[in-house]
Structures are given as C-alpha cells and as structure tokens.
Amino acid sequence: xxxxxxxxxxxxxxxxxxxETQGGPRVALSPDHPLxxxxxxxxxxxxxxxxxVGDRIGAPKRINLPEVEIHFDPTQAxxxxxxxxVLVTRRDFDRLESKTASFKNFSRLYPQELRNxxxxxxxxxxxLAEAIGVRSIATIHRLIYGKTDYKRRELExxxxxxxxxxxxxxxxxxxxxxxxxxxxxxPRRVDQRLVEWVAFLLAEGHIHSGRDGAFLSVSQKRRxxxxxxxxxxxEELFQLRFQRKGKIDYVLNSTPFVxxxxxxxxxxxxxxxxxxxxxxxxxxxxELKARFLRVFFSLEAEVSLERISIVxxxxxxxxxxxxxxxxxxxxxxIRERVKWATNTAAKRGRIYYELEIxxxxxxxxxxxxxxxxxPKAAExxxxxxxxxxxxxxxxxxxxxxxxxxxxxxxxxxxxGRWAGFQREVGGLYEVVRRTGFITSxxxxxxxxxxxxxxxxxxxxxxxHAEDLLKTIEEIRAQNLTWLEVxxxxxxxxxxxxxxxxxxxxENFIGGGTAIYLHNTLSAFxxxxxxxxxxxxxxxxxxxxxxxxxxxLKALGNDIRRxxxxxxxxxxxxxxxxxxxxxxxxxGDTSTQEKQRMLAKTPHILITTPESxxxxxxxxxxxxxxxxxxxxxxxEIHALAENKRGAHxxxxxxxxxxxxxxxxxxxxxxxxPLEEVAKFLxxxxxxxxxxxxxxEGDRADPxxxxxxxxxxxxxxxDLGVLSPVEDFISCSAGExxxxxxxxxxxxxxxHRTTLIFTNTRSRTERVVYQLKERRPRLVELIGA
Numbered sequence: 058x059x060x061x062x063x064x065x066x067x068x069x070x071x072x073x074x075x076x077e078t079q080g081g082p083r084v085a086l087s088p089d090h091p092l093x094x095x096x097x098x099x100x101x102x103x104x105x106x107x108x109x110v111g112d113r114i115g116a117p118k119r120i121n122l123p124e125v126e127i128h129f130d131p132t133q134a135x136x137x138x139x140x141x142x143v144l145v146t147r148r149d150f151d152r153l154e155s156k157t158a159s160f161k162n163f164s165r166l167y168p169q170e171l172r173n174x175x176x177x178x179x180x181x182x183x184x185l186a187e188a189i190g191v192r193s194i195a196t197i198h199r200l201i202y203g204k205t206d207y208k209r210r211e212l213e214x215x216x217x218x219x220x221x222x223x224x225x226x227x228x229x230x231x232x233x234x235x236x237x238x239x240x241x242x243x244p245r246r247v248d249q250r251l252v253e254w255v256a257f258l259l260a261e262g263h264i265h266s267g268r269d270g271a272f273l274s275v276s277q278k279r280r281x282x283x284x285x286x287x288x289x290x291x292e293e294l295f296q297l298r299f300q301r302k303g304k305i306d307y308v309l310n311s312t313p314f315v316x317x318x319x320x321x322x323x324x325x326x327x328x329x330x331x332x333x334x335x336x337x338x339x340x341x342x343x344e345l346k347a348r349f350l351r352v353f354f355s356l357e358a359e360v361s362l363e364r365i366s367i368v369x370x371x372x373x374x375x376x377x378x379x380x381x382x383x384x385x386x387x388x389x390x391i392r393e394r395v396k397w398a399t400n401t402a403a404k405r406g407r408i409y410y411e412l413e414i415x416x417x418x419x420x421x422x423x424x425x426x427x428x429x430x431x432p433k434a435a436e437x438x439x440x441x442x443x444x445x446x447x448x449x450x451x452x453x454x455x456x457x458x459x460x461x462x463x464x465x466x467x468x469x470x471x472x473g474r475w476a477g478f479q480r481e482v483g484g485l486y487e488v489v490r491r492t493g494f495i496t497s498x499x500x501x502x503x504x505x506x507x508x509x510x511x512x513x514x515x516x517x518x519x520x521h522a523e524d525l526l527k528t529i530e531e532i533r534a535q536n537l538t539w540l541e542v543x544x545x546x547x548x549x550x551x552x553x554x555x556x557x558x559x560x561x562x563e564n565f566i567g568g569g570t571a572i573y574l575h576n577t578l579s580a581f582x583x584x585x586x587x588x589x590x591x592x593x594x595x596x597x598x599x600x601x602x603x604x605x606x607x608x609l610k611a612l613g614n615d616i617r618r619x620x621x622x623x624x625x626x627x628x629x630x631x632x633x634x635x636x637x638x639x640x641x642x643x644g645d646t647s648t649q650e651k652q653r654m655l656a657k658t659p660h661i662l663i664t665t666p667e668s669x670x671x672x673x674x675x676x677x678x679x680x681x682x683x684x685x686x687x688x689x690x691x692e693i694h695a696l697a698e699n700k701r702g703a704h705x706x707x708x709x710x711x712x713x714x715x716x717x718x719x720x721x722x723x724x725x726x727x728x729p730l731e732e733v734a735k736f737l738x739x740x741x742x743x744x745x746x747x748x749x750x751x752e753g754d755r756a757d758p759x760x761x762x763x764x765x766x767x768x769x770x771x772x773x774d775l776g777v778l779s780p781v782e783d784f785i786s787c788s789a790g791e792x793x794x795x796x797x798x799x800x801x802x803x804x805x806x807h808r809t810t811l812i813f814t815n816t817r818s819r820t821e822r823v824v825y826q827l828k829e830r831r832p833r834l835v836e837l838i839g840a
Contacts, residue, residue, distance in 0.1 A: 068626070069554035072547050074105045078114065078540035079390075087554055095539050106547075113539035119386040123340040127247040134243075134320035135230070138313055143169075143176040143233035150177065150225040160220035163213045168202045175201075176233045178219040179240060189215055232313040239313045241295045243321060247337070250290045252345050255322065255338075256352035257287040259329050259374075264319060266326035271315035278305040280356055280430070333373040339380060346381055347427050353378075355430040362440045364415040365423065368394065375410040382414070385426045388538060389414050417441060584687055585620075585637070588660055589627055592635040597660065603687040604718075605663045606705065608695045620661065637661070643668050654678065666696065666705040673711055685718045690737060693722040697736045706739060713739075734762045797826040804834065 069087070076092075077083040086092075091102035093115035100115065108114070138144050153170060157163055163171070175185060182197045189211040191197055199205045200212060232239045244251050258264075261284075262275045277284040288299055288307065297314060299307035309315075319326065323335035338349060357367050369375050375391055382389050390413050395406045414423055423429075424438045431437075584603050591597045620639050628634050640659035642651065644667070658681045664672065673679050688709065696702035709720065722737040738760040780795035781787045804810045804827065814820045824840045831838075 068552070070551045071549070073550040074108070075544075075546045075548065076105065076108060076114070076542055077544045077546075078116075079543050108542060108545055110542050110545060112542045114542060116538050116540050117383065117536050118388055118538050119536055120380065120383045122346075122380065122384040124342045125340050127337050127341060129243070129245055129247075129321050131228075131230075131243060131245075131317075131321055134317045137316045137320050138230075138232055141232045141234055141313060143172050143231070143238075145173050145176055145231040147225055147227045147229065149173060153177075160217060160223065163216060171201050172233070173231075174216055174220065176231045176238050177223070177225070178216070179238050180219070181233075181236045181238060183236065185212075185215070230313075230317065234313060239311050241297050241311070241314050241317075243318065244294055247341060247345065249345065249348055250294060252341070252349045253352050254287060254290045254294060255324075255335075256349045257283060257356065258324070259332065259334060260353050260356035261329060263328050264315065264324060264326045264332070266315065266319070270310075270312040271319075271326075272308055272310040272312070273299075273315055274302075274306065274308045275299065276306045277356070283352065283356060283430070330368075330370045330374075333371050334377045339377065343384070346384065350378075350381060350427045351429060354427070358429060358431065360429065360431045360433040360437055362437060364413055365420065365429070365437075366411055366413040368409050368411045370407065370409050372410045375412045378412050382423075385422060387414060387419050387422050387426070388416075389419070584661075585624070585627070588637050589635060592637060597636060599658050600683070601658060601660065601662050601681045601685050603661045603689065604669065604682070604685060605661065605689045605691065606666055606669050607663065607691045608666065608701065609692065639663065642672060651678070654681075666701050666708065670704060670708040670711075673708055682712060683715055685712070685716060687721060688712070688718045689721045689723065691723045693733060693737060694724045694727050697733050702736065706736070710739060730764050734764050735759050738762045793826075797823070797830060801827055801830045804838075805831065 071088075073085055073087055075083065075085045084092075086105045088106040089104045091104055092108060094101055094103045094108070095113040095115070103112075135144070135146065153166075153174060154160060156165060156170070160174075163174075166174070175181070180188070182194050186192070186194055186197050189208050191200075191208055196205065196207065200208060226242055228242050228245050230241055230243065257277075258273070258275065261277045262273060265272050265274065275284070275287065277287075284307075291297055291299060291309070295314065295318070297309060297311065299309045302308045318324070323337065325332040338346070341349070354365065354367065357369075359366050359368075367375075367378065379389050379391060392411050392413070394409045394411050396409055414420060420437070421441050424441055428434075588597065588602060624635075624637055624639070638657060638659045639661045640650075640654060641663045642654065642659075643665050646668075655677055662672075662681075673682060690696065690705070696705055712718065720737050722733065724733070727733045740758050741760055778799060780799045781792055784792070800810075800812060800823065812820075812823060814823060820840045824838055827838050828835050
C-alpha cells in the first residue's frame, strides 16, 4: 500500500551517531532519534545518544516489498541517442510509410528522411554506391541531398525492393553513427528472461562507458550453462550477439545500444561487483525476485554445509540483497572485509562487504523459496533435509524472558516433584536463569509435549503450562529480531539532516540494512509541509488552517518561536517568503493585534482554551474557523481531569457544528491512553448515530481515534543541589543570592530549563532575578 510521506530537511552542524551491530547492519542518526531497544522491562524507544555497546536494537525478520509488474518508458533512453546522425523509432517508420504511400513514392522525402530509410534497410553510403553502380561516395551524398538526379530511379527502385513488406516492431530502434548502423529491440516490461539477463550482467559483466564509446563484456567459466542462457537471451531480447574475444570472454560492442539500455534499465557503468542493483528489482513480483536471486547467487555465492555467502565491493548492493532476502523471511548478516592486492608492488587494501546466510532455518527457507545452481548445492540441501525442524533446531532467537514463567509450570507435576520438572523443562530453566534469554532450546518444550502425546503419556495441562506455550508461540510469531550493538561512534557532521514522516504510521524500516526507526516528526511538521505545498501552488487562503491549544501561555510562546525557525529555513531553501503566518492569541494580546488578525488571519493560531472559546463566539474572527483542518491540544493530560478541559470539550463540539477538523492530542505523560483519547474525540450524537442504528449494543458511542504510543525511555540524572553549605548559619540574602546565581548557571548550561515554584509571585520574582543577573537572556526567559 502506497502512503504519502513528508520529507523534512534542514542544514545541521553538530554530532551524529553511527551505530553498528554484531550482524553488520548499521545506521547513522541524529542524537535524539529513537531506536527500539530490548530491556528487562520490555521493549522501549531510546534516543540514539543513550544507546550503549551491548544494547539490543530491534530489526524485522521479514519485510513486505512491493510486488508490481514493471513496464519501461523508453523516452529518456531515446534522449541519450539524440546526437546520433540517424535515429529511427516505430513512430518515424509509420510516418515514412504513410508519406511514401507504402514505400512506393519517394519524391516528397527530405534528405534526412531518405537517410532514415537507408538506416532502416541497414545500408550505408559505401554499400549503396556499390548496389546502384556509383563509384563516388560524394555522388551518393549529392543524390541524397537533391543536388543531382543521377541514379535517382535506381535509388528509388533499390528502396522499393528492400522495403517491400517491411515490418518494424514497436520496440525496435535503429541508430546510425558514421558508417555503422545499429539495429536492436528492447523489452517493454520485465519478464523472467530479462531478470535472468540482468542478474548475469550484474554478477559477471562489465559496463564500459567513456568518451571513446561504450560496450558490454562478460566472463564466465564455472557456470557454462548460465553463460549459454545469457547469450541466447541477448539475441531474443535485443536481437544482438556477443562476440567471443577469448576462451571465456565475450564482448558486445555497440555504443548506442549500451547507452540506451543502461538508461532504460537504470544500470550504472562499472564492474559488476562495484555497481548497485537498479531500484526496480526490489519491486518485482515475488517469483521474479526469487529468479533473480537464484541466478545471482548461483554465479557469485560461496557455499558450505553451514553457510552461503557473497562478497561485493558495493555496500549498496549488499544492502539491496539483504532487503530482497528479508522479503522471503531470510535474515542475513553483513560484515566488512579487507582484501590486499598481491599482484602489485604496493600492497593496497580494499574494503569489501560480505553477506552471509547461516542457521538451519534461514538455509532451509532459502532452499525452498529461492534455490541455487551450485556444485555444492545438493550436498547443502541434503544436509538441511536431514536436520529435522524439531527440538533445538527450531529457530526462536534470543529474547529476554522471565524464568519465573517456567517455574510456574512446576506445580503441574505431582507434588511439585523436582525430578519431573527437571526432566521436562529443567534444561530450559537453566538456560533462562543463567542468561536471562530464551534461545532456540526453548522450542524443545513443544517438542517434548509432542513426544509425550505420541507415547500416549498425559500431556502437561493447566493454565500455567498452556500460557507458557502460548507465550513461546507469540514470541516466535513476532516479526522482530534483536541485534546487539557492536559500536557507537559519535562524530561531527555538517550538512543536510533529513527526517521522514509517514502519516498514520508509527514506525518504519530503514537504515540501509533494515532497522526499526521511529516516525519522529510531530504533528506540526506534517501540517507545515502541507501549508508549504499550498503556498507554492498559490492556494494559501486568508484563514486559519490549524489551531494549537495549550493550557500554558508560556508553552504557546515557545511553540511560536520553534515554528519560526523551520519556517525561516524553508523560506531560505525556497528563496522566497512563502507567507505562512503564525500568531498567538491569549488574554494578553492587545486590541490592535487582534484587529490586525482580522485583516491578515494567521494560518496557525496559538491560543489557550479560554481564548479559543472566546474566539469561536467572536462575530468577525469566528469566520476564520469555518474551514479549519486541524486542532492540536498540547499537554492534554493537564486538561483531561478538570473544568478547563470540560470547557475545551464544549468549544470543540461548538466547532464541530460548523466543520469537523482533525483533533490531535499530545502529551508525554498520558495515562491511560484510551480514556484520554475518549476525552479528545468525544461522543457521537445526532446525525453521527444514525449510521450506527443497526449495530445495537455493539456500537461504540465514541468517535474513531488512532492512538499512537510513542513513548521511549529517557535517561534520568537526578540530583539534589544546595545553594549554600549551611542553611542554618547563612542569612536570607546570602541564601537567595546564591540560589538565583545557581539557577542562572543551570539556565546557561542547558538548552531548556523548567523551574517550578509554589506561587505566581515567587515565579515572577525568579524571572526578575534571572533577567537582572543575565541581561543577554532576557528574551529567552518567560513565565
């Protein structure tokens, strides 16, 4: 399913973190970007800056890649041939056939059209001169360009004979460069022949491209049957032939064809091991993905009884293979290797990347879903089939597990006898007790249960045993595996920082090698993206699109400042003012400012619940809400349990009588989520209940709401700081003077500082003292 995504980019100068795992997958992220981490308490989202070596981060065991039929548009590929002397496509052929009355009358043709016809029949000037009895190439040139009628009838008769009954396929291209005519066809959609051809080229080929020309070369001696299939497919797909240049080397020397086909198929020039796969390969139907992988692995893989591995110099290609394998539920590991050149005096090291498939579960799935044509394949698959999928060989993985879940089974044995418990689950108990993890050995519990049934021994019964088996099955069914962090390297970075937001999606897979990432953009960035789009189209109207309601005026002011920065950055990238207006409307807003809002209505209005209610009842300003699209309620937990929240609910229902905006509730400390969600969306009433009449008691009286639980664990540094060493002997002036100085130092040392007091008057006193002591921070301090 396709979903619209929002991409946010900003210039960034600071620290980023590169995280590498034991299995090879790695990712580079900004400090606050969360990753899914396994802990004793369960799964939590942690910011990258809190990730440590030894932590285990989440990754999928399987992903769903798109499966679509791929069709090619030759337009861009044909543009690469525009500098050729002659370029003929089916459209040109049809036009020439019509203009010459089915190639019977050539009197109306321009010189270039005559040259096109000669290219169609595959004749150059020297061959034409020989065919019509002309000694000089210059005479042919003058004849074509209408400067002489000598041999005109012979030329027309020659063309009539050659073009009689001529056919020109819709996917054919004819190109002439100098005295060479290149004629070839191209595929208009992806099928098995093309997939196998591309797999062979990307495994054993070299796409040469330079100023002097372009050509393809392949070399293969270990898999002659695959080479024969490749050469045969070249003739069938393109009506071209490779020429043999050595014992195992073949070359196709056609610059126009190479430039056309590399553009059409999105193939990059270079040696096969250095270039990535074209992106459309990841979107193929499943059976074509499997066929591509089978040919590629057959040519490139090293096979043993325990593993299948591939080494490439392109990390991008290895990552693409990793994703393709994940679409079949095959998890692979990636590692770097350094190879040293031994054929030169200077022994240079070069980094290569190795992808490895190991583990019986992965190898079994590979043999069933993909397969491989390799001398050792039969031995490998025989070895796999001999190892039955039972007991310790069933793959579960390492997951945190509470050993008390196993000991809860003990009462199921007669009088809780230790011997029976040890016999059935003792080994599992020891594994979990010592390591804190379940492993593949835990599957033995299910295997033993089957064995008991087969032997007609009464199985374990009762809630505890059944719950334990159910828990194991749920863990095995999870699309989740855990990768241990091998290294965490902070480094300086200067450049674009790109963030991605997918509406209605909490998490997504990324990082080059498939790691679970959090959808970090808050509601405002998606809204800003849409407002920017409207501004670029010139469709931004003088009305409110979004209302941001905050219980705290200070928080509203912070939001306004935080919105201005990305808006200024967007305007800088767009090189013009997009005219997106943000304004605050509270009890402190002056009458003059409110009047200005009537003339130039803010597109994003920041307000409090009380001012929001007053705005909705204002005779003139309320009109600005008639087509509002979003209402964001921040710190919703501070409103859900009091009269201010009840007042806000009435205001939202009043607004719903005119228009139904999307309601978005935000808070870092909501509990319980479901109850606060009900408070936000409210109950259905009136017309909304009519469609639920047939559902009876099953009808949910509350409006629909998507709950996004985006909590993640933050590090806590808790301390008690004293402004003086001795409270008893110091004076009040000394105490408060040191206190305000300590607060000022903390404010300067941190990006954001929240200071709580017991009364409003004390808050005002703290603000006054901080502004007096740090004048440069006056604009940044508020209450």
